[in-house]
Amino acid sequence: MADLASRITDPNEGAVNPPADPPADPPADPPADPPADDATPAQVDGAVEELGGSGLQEPEWDVEVSLSELQNNEATPFHSATTWQDLNLPEPILKGLLALNFLKPSKVQGKSLPLILSNPPRNMLAQSQSGTGKTAAFVTAILTRVDFTNPDQPQALALAPSRELARQIEGVINAIGRFIENLKVAAAIPGALPRGEPVRSPVIVGTPGTVMDVIRRRQLDVSKLKILVLDEADNMLDQQGLGDQCLRVKNMLPKNIQVLLFSATFPDKVMQYAGKFAPDAHSLKLQRSELTVKGISQMFIDCPDDNIKYDVLCKLYGLMTIGQSVIFVKTRDSANEISRRMTADGHKVSALHAAFDGNERDDLLSKFRKGENKVLIATNVLARGIDVSSVSMVINYDIPMKGRGDSEPDAETYLHRIGRTGRFGRVGVSISFVYDKKSFDALSNIAQGFGIDLVRLDTDDWDEAEERVKEVIKKNRAQAAYAPSATEPKQNAAA
Numbered sequence: 044m045a046d047l048a049s050r051i052t053d054p055n056e057g058a059v060n061p062p063a064d065p066p067a068d069p070p071a072d073p074p075a076d077p078p079a080d081d082a083t084p085a086q087v088d089g090a091v092e093e094l095g096g097s098g099l100q101e102p103e104w105d106v107e108v109s110l111s112e113l114q115n116n117e118a119t120p121f122h123s124a125t126t127w128q129d130l131n132l133p134e135p136i137l138k139g140l141l142a143l144n145f146l147k148p149s150k151v152q153g154k155s156l157p158l159i160l161s162n163p164p165r166n167m168l169a170q171s172q173s174g175t176g177k178t179a180a181f182v183t184a185i186l187t188r189v190d191f192t193n194p195d196q197p198q199a200l201a202l203a204p205s206r207e208l209a210r211q212i213e214g215v216i217n218a219i220g221r222f223i224e225n226l227k228v229a230a231a232i233p234g235a236l237p238r239g240e241p242v243r244s245p246v247i248v249g250t251p252g253t254v255m256d257v258i259r260r261r262q263l264d265v266s267k268l269k270i271l272v273l274d275e276a277d278n279m280l281d282q283q284g285l286g287d288q289c290l291r292v293k294n295m296l297p298k299n300i301q302v303l304l305f306s307a308t309f310p311d312k313v314m315q316y317a318g319k320f321a322p323d324a325h326s327l328k329l330q331r332s333e334l335t336v337k338g339i340s341q342m343f344i345d346c347p348d349d350n351i352k353y354d355v356l357c358k359l360y361g362l363m364t365i366g367q368s369v370i371f372v373k374t375r376d377s378a379n380e381i382s383r384r385m386t387a388d389g390h391k392v393s394a395l396h397a398a399f400d401g402n403e404r405d406d407l408l409s410k411f412r413k414g415e416n417k418v419l420i421a422t423n424v425l426a427r428g429i430d431v432s433s434v435s436m437v438i439n440y441d442i443p444m445k446g447r448g449d450s451e452p453d454a455e456t457y458l459h460r461i462g463r464t465g466r467f468g469r470v471g472v473s474i475s476f477v478y479d480k481k482s483f484d485a486l487s488n489i490a491q492g493f494g495i496d497l498v499r500l501d502t503d504d505w506d507e508a509e510e511r512v513k514e515v516i517k518k519n520r521a522q523a524a525y526a527p528s529a530t531e532p533k534q535n536a537a538a
């Protein structure tokens with residue numbers, strides 16, 4: 044296969060997008076003077092200004108707020124909360140948020156919470172980019188709605204597409220709710236709930252299949268549930284995937300339950316169904332051009348053929364381990380195979396996919412969160428929601444595809460995958476591998492759809508390519524040292 048990039052007649056060198064369609068915001072130029080490995084934040088150009096005095100600042104972006112038909116009248120004007128105090132939250136929740144150093148609500152939190160917490164409760168569909176704090180938004184809503192004086196009674200249910208994400212949400216509930224007396228959270232994921240024992244927790248987080256089972260087995264009393272959250276809602280409602288299970292769960296719940304749908308992406312084909320699942324919902328929506336996180340430098344490497352991909356991957360290993368990295372592949376078999384080969388070649392990597400048993404998966408991710416493992420090779424099971432702030436690089440070893448025979452590029456999955464880096468105002472790098480016309484066309488199509496200016500990394504000049512990537516990664520490390528993630532066990536991500 045000839046070098047694909049050599050066939051790009053685009054004068055805008057290196058960009059997959061045609062020049063007629065310039066990106067809204069091209070990736071920032073790398074700082075002229077890259078910091079040394081042990082740089083303090085003050086030494087890093089740009090990083091500290093973005094961080095501000097009190098932590099990370101999320102970038103500016105526009106959001107369209109639509110009130111539900113029933114409330115769209117002048118008697119209920121919409122107000123966005125700019126401080127936590129604006130929301131009149133119960134004291135322990137406010138304390139929990141501040142203890143995490145969440146000094147003020149992010150945009151999605153400030154805009155969604157006044158609507159979610161107003162009475163009578165209304166459904167909500169909330170879209171905002173990856174890493175902008177959707178979890179804390181719905182967790183704050185759950186904790187505010189639950190009556191903790193009745194601590195054995197299930198009252199709130201959050202559903203997520205993977206056990207890893209359910210566990211992570213459980214962790215965020217425990218972190219924000221740490222000052223709440225009688226806080227208990229049950230994880231309804233495979234193997235976690237003792238069979239036959241009733242679930243006596245006010246808050247339950249789970250995956251749809253297991254939740255369906257525990258309700259059917261009458262382990263979970265759903266009669267007093269008042270709030271249902273679907274995280275990664277577009278994925279959860281997708282009829283090709285988890286849609287059927289989620290609908291079955293919802294049909295077993297009280298009819299007047301408040302439904303909250305959160306995701307970074309809501310493709311048109313899901314929107315209509317979302318309207319049925321959560322009728323008359325308030326909504327926060329993004330323009331398609333607003334979907335990508337500007338702090339993520341999106342690059343691609345044109346590999347002459349499929350075999351060379353592995354060699355290029357190994358060449359990137361040094362960069363992957365400056366911070367932490369996730370390599371996304373299409374199948375479990377290729378995750379295993381690449382992991383085996385890289386390990387045999389002396390690299391320290393781990394594979395994570397749904398064929399591992401639950402405890403093994405929990406263990407692998409926990410080691411990754413603590414920084415004990417720096418490189419994970421994963422299938423799409425980790426594409427959505429997973430929040431590890433020191434992930435500075437995401438590699439699309441395979442371009443995500445969907446449809447019968449993988450006929451179409453999967454733009455949403457691309458966005459979620461690369462969103463594992465660049466969390467909450469941090470910077471990060473994504474590198475996608477293309478190696479034939481199909482993968483090249485797929486990536487071009489994704490880039491055009493989102494208005495992304497993809498930068499081509501030239502593997503003929505490896506030093507230059509490496510420098511480009513290294514600069515972003517070092518900035519991420521400096522940010523992690525300056526503003527370590529509040530909800531992760533590893534308090535200093537750069538340590």
Ligand SMILES: Nc1ncnc2c1ncn2[C@@H]1O[C@H](COP(=O)(O)OP(=O)(O)OP(=O)(O)O)[C@@H](O)[C@H]1O
Nearest residue numbers: 145147149173174175176177178307428430467530
């Ligand atoms: N108000 C806040 N102030 C500071 N940090 C925050 C705030 N809210 C959330 N964060 C941090 O931002 C990071 C990203 O949040 P979160 O995982 O909720 O993003 P998300 O929008 O759900 O992303 P995704 O679409 O990938 O699921 C987390 O590490 C979280 O601790």
